Amino acid sequence: MTALDLTPAPGAAPVGRRIARHAAMEMKLLLRNGEQLLLTIVIPTVLLVVLVHAPLADIPRPRAAFLVPGVLALAVMSTAFTGQAIATGFERRYGVLRRLGATPLGRSGLLVGKTCAVLAVEVLQVALLVAVGIAVGWHPRGSVLAAFALVLLGTVAFSALGLLMAGTLRAEATLAAANLVYLLLLVVSGIAFPLTDFSPAVRHALRLLPSAALADGLRAALDHGAHVPGRPWLVLAVWAVTAAAAALRWFRWG
Amino acid sequence: MATVEVCDLRRSYGSVRAVDGLSFAAQPAAVTAVLGRNGAGKTTTVEICAGLRPRDSGSVTVLGKDPWRNPTLRPRIGVMPQAAGSGAAGVYPAARVGEVLALFASFAAHPLDVGALLDRLDLTRLARTPWRRLSGGEQQRLSLALAVVGRPELVFLDEPTAGLDVAARHATWSLIEDLRAAGVTVLLTTHAMDEAERLADHVVVVASGRVVAAGSPAALTREDGGTVRFSAVPGLPVADLTTRLGTAARVREVSPGEYAVEGVPAQHALATVTAWCAERGVLPDRLSTGRRSLEDVFLGLTGDGPPA
Numbered sequence: 001m002t003a004l005d006l007t008p009a010p011g012a013a014p015v016g017r018r019i020a021r022h023a024a025m026e027m028k029l030l031l032r033n034g035e036q037l038l039l040t041i042v043i044p045t046v047l048l049v050v051l052v053h054a055p056l057a058d059i060p061r062p063r064a065a066f067l068v069p070g071v072l073a074l075a076v077m078s079t080a081f082t083g084q085a086i087a088t089g090f091e092r093r094y095g096v097l098r099r100l101g102a103t104p105l106g107r108s109g110l111l112v113g114k115t116c117a118v119l120a121v122e123v124l125q126v127a128l129l130v131a132v133g134i135a136v137g138w139h140p141r142g143s144v145l146a147a148f149a150l151v152l153l154g155t156v157a158f159s160a161l162g163l164l165m166a167g168t169l170r171a172e173a174t175l176a177a178a179n180l181v182y183l184l185l186l187v188v189s190g191i192a193f194p195l196t197d198f199s200p201a202v203r204h205a206l207r208l209l210p211s212a213a214l215a216d217g218l219r220a221a222l223d224h225g226a227h228v229p230g231r232p233w234l235v236l237a238v239w240a241v242t243a244a245a246a247a248l249r250w251f252r253w254g
Numbered sequence: 255m256a257t258v259e260v261c262d263l264r265r266s267y268g269s270v271r272a273v274d275g276l277s278f279a280a281q282p283a284a285v286t287a288v289l290g291r292n293g294a295g296k297t298t299t300v301e302i303c304a305g306l307r308p309r310d311s312g313s314v315t316v317l318g319k320d321p322w323r324n325p326t327l328r329p330r331i332g333v334m335p336q337a338a339g340s341g342a343a344g345v346y347p348a349a350r351v352g353e354v355l356a357l358f359a360s361f362a363a364h365p366l367d368v369g370a371l372l373d374r375l376d377l378t379r380l381a382r383t384p385w386r387r388l389s390g391g392e393q394q395r396l397s398l399a400l401a402v403v404g405r406p407e408l409v410f411l412d413e414p415t416a417g418l419d420v421a422a423r424h425a426t427w428s429l430i431e432d433l434r435a436a437g438v439t440v441l442l443t444t445h446a447m448d449e450a451e452r453l454a455d456h457v458v459v460v461a462s463g464r465v466v467a468a469g470s471p472a473a474l475t476r477e478d479g480g481t482v483r484f485s486a487v488p489g490l491p492v493a494d495l496t497t498r499l500g501t502a503a504r505v506r507e508v509s510p511g512e513y514a515v516e517g518v519p520a521q522h523a524l525a526t527v528t529a530w531c532a533e534r535g536v537l538p539d540r541l542s543t544g545r546r547s548l549e550d551v552f553l554g555l556t557g558d559g560p561p562a
Contacts, residue, residue, distance in 0.1 A: 004370050006436035008407035011363030012329040021360040029348050091346065095335055099344025102306055104329045104361040104404070254306070254342075 012104035019113045022105055026117035030083060039078040039182065040125060044071040045132055047192050052136045060194060064138035068129065069218035070191040072147075073154065075125040077211050080118050080155045082182040085162035088114070089174030092166060098254040107253065118159060122151065146221040146228050153236045154214040160243035161210070167251030185211040207231070210239040255318070257282045257408055257439040258303055263312035265298050272298040274463035275312075280456070285430060285440040287454035289447070289548075291556065295463035296443040297336050297412055303441065304333045304410040317408060329362065332401035336412035336443075337390070343397045345385045351396055352381035355403060362404030371399050375425060390417040398426060402433065409433065411442040415449060427453060447549040457548070461556040474551050481550055482515040482523040483508075484538040486531060499526050504554065514550065 012018070030036050048071045050056070052063050060066045091097050101107040130140070166174050186192065189211035195203045206212050217232030256279035265273040273295040280286035288296045301307040303314055305321035305328070314320065319327055337343035345354055355372065359365035372378045375395040380388065388396065394417060401409050414430070415423045430453055433440055444450055450457050451471045459467040459474075467474060488510040495515075496505045502517045515523045520543040531538045 004366060004374055004432070006366070006402070006433050006438060007405070008436070008438055009364040009405040010330040010407050013361055013363055018361050021357055025346070025349065025353065025357050028353075029346055032348055093342065094347060095342030095344035096346055098306055098342075099333070099335060099400075102304060102328060102331075102333050103358060104325075106325050106328060 015109065018105045019109050019116065022100070022109065022113035023116035023120070026114055027120050030079075030087070030117060030121055033087075036083045036087070039082055040075065040121060041128065044075045044078065044125065044129060047071055047074070048129060048132055049136060051192055058194060058196065059192075062137065064133055064136050065223045066194070066219070067192060068133035068138045068140075069147075069222050070215045071129055071133075072126060072151070072218055072222075073189070073211055073215040074186060074191050075129060076122060076151055076154045076214060077158050077185060078182065079121050079125065080158035081162040082178045083121075083162075084114065084118060084159060085165045085178040086175050088163060088166035089169065089171040089178075092253065093171040095254065101253055115155075115159060118155060122155065126151070140222060142220075142222045143228070147218055150214060150217045150221060150228070150232065150236070153233070153240060154210065154217075157210045157236050157240035157243060160240060160247050163251060164243055164247040167247060167253075185209060188212075189215055191215045208235055210236055213239075255282075256280060256315075257317060258286070258441055259313075259315040260299065260303065261313045263299065263302065263314060264310045265295075265302060265307070266310060271463055273302070273309075276460065276463060276465055277312075278458045278465055278468055280439060280441045282439050283434060283437045284455040285434050285442065285453050286456045286458065287450040288441070288443045288458045288460055289445065289450050289552065290443075290460035291445060294460045294556075296460055299460070300410050300412050300441065300443055301335075304331060306333065306335070329404065330407050332404060332406035332409040334397050334401035334409070334411045334414055337393060337397060337416070343393055345393070345396065345400070347386040348384050350382050350384050351377055351388070351392075354385065355396065355399055358400045359403045364405055366403050366405055368403070371403055374429065375399050376422070391419055391422050394418055395422060395426070398429065402429075402438075406438070408439045408441070411440065413443055413445075415444070415446065423449075447547065447552060451548045459552060459555055466555045467551070471548055475548055480516075480520045480543060481547075482520055482527060482541070482543050484513050484527060484531075484541040485511055486513065486536050486538050487511060490534070490536065495527070495530055498530055499523060506553075508553075516550065516554070 048067050051059060051067055097110065100110050165178060169177065188206055189209050191211060195206055198206065207216065213232040213235035217228050220228040258280035261277045263273050263276045276295065276299060288299060290296050298307065302309045303316055303321060305324060308322050317327060317330055321327055335342065335344050352372065355368050359368050372381055375398065377395055377399065380392060385393065394414065398411065398414055401411065415426050418426060430440055454471060457469065457471055457474060458465055492505040492507055496503050499515065499518050503515060504517045505513065505515050508514050515527060524543060527538060
């Protein structure tokens with residue numbers, strides 16, 4: 001047994017190391033969690049593969065060009081919103097947020113670390129979905145830069161919404177609500193199923209959802225290769241700013 | 255200067271006054287024990303001192319600074335939150351023992367050796383076990399390790415031995431003694447008298463959010479006469495014995511058939527008790543005299559009945 005030198009030697013590690021180690025831990029936990037993997041990896045991939053081939057819905061052709069941007073939006077939503085809300089809700093309940101916030105990592109370090117972990121998981125998701133997309137006949141076109149910026153903006157909006165939910169509701173309520181919202185948004189945002197059967201008024205309203213804006217924006221950026229219209233940017237930006245302000249105002253740590 | 259100085263601290267939750275004008279100080283490189291029943295305000299006090307919770311009023315100085323929202327204090331302080339009941343000890347449920355200790359170590363500039371600390375707390379064989387699969391006692395030991403791994407100069411331990419078996423309790427006590435010997439200031443809460451008596455240089459007895467007594471265990475137990483204890487049939491008329499002993503006497507039936515007499519010189523108490531019992535045809539069994547224990551002091555201060 002090594003002798004322990006308990007003499008005080010207080011001091012914080014460099015901020016980069018603290019955040020990197022915390023982000024790595026968060027990412028490891030995300031990837032180790034079966035339910036999280038189902039949401040973030042399995043569902044988007046299976047949806048993509050199944051819907052490309054199965055004559056289930058009235059999906060515009062070429063199907064892959066419609067579906068890949070949609071499932072990319074779904075992937076962002078699953079990680080930044082649903083996964084993060086559920087994990088953070090239980091971390092709040094178990095006192096993890098409060099305890100880590102009291103270490104040299106601090107509350108801001110904790111948030112930065114979580115964001116880095118979300119972005120890292122999204123990189124894995126995008127790599128996988130793009131590879132699967134190409135395998136099922138998708139031809140990427142358009143502006144990768146615009147798509148990247150949309151994913152970032154969508155991540156901010158969904159993260160803020162997820163943290164708002166996790167920081168205000170009980171953990172069990174967050175678990176239920178985050179899954180319900182995920183399912184609802186999957187169906188009514190034009191992510192995997194087009195909105196053509198809805199009346200124009202409803203369709204317009206649905207396009208104001210963050211998930212619809214992200215899917216529309218990514219489709220414009222990656223499919224038509226066209227200039228992305230202003231509306232998705234604006235809708236996502238409004239969601240991002242509003243949800244972040246609400247989360248800053250109402251988020252409870254313990 | 256005291257390491258922790260609390261003056262007229264107040265904190266309410268709704269209409270409940272958890273801490274109601276509490277004052278005490280914790281000296282450097284000493285163990286200060288905040289002793290009280292559940293709900294006395296111990297945890298709230300410690301959490302305010304550790305910077306985990308804001309206060310309503312009063313002043314709190316920790317290492318010369320106000321702990322609330324003070325990031326410069328964080329590397330200098332180690333915190334072990336209370337885990338009993340709430341399950342909120344603050345560890346990722348799926349994280350493994352070794353990796354979570356390494357994570358906390360990585361936040362510090364000069365952390366303790368993770369392997370040696372695991373060894374010391376008998377957690378090495380559990381290094382790859384996730385937190386949620388640990389027993390309550392194992393979680394407590396890891397939580398203690400997380401509080402000290404950054405080599406802080408001050409540690410707050412909220413009920414560090416709650417739910418521990420005898421061996422783990424002694425391992426925890428021995429680590430706390432070594433921390434003090436190394437110059438670390440320890441502020442702990444407990445409702446275990448033997449723990450306060452064994453570890454603490456200074457005991458602060460808290461009831462209903464206030465300090466009702468403070469001092470070294472020796473000073474607290476020395477204050478008056480001593481105690482005469484005896485066993486006999488339950489339900490003896492203690493009020494009658496009190497009258498016989500004089501107004502200073504306190505006679506209690508601690509538990510059915512177990513009596514304690516305090517507040518009068520032991521010799522007088524012994525003679526009176528023997529005579530009084532003889533008059534009633536009762537044989538006092540296990541008649542003994544001794545210094546009051548911390549438990550006697552505590553019960554005298556906070557009302558009868560064992561602490562919850």
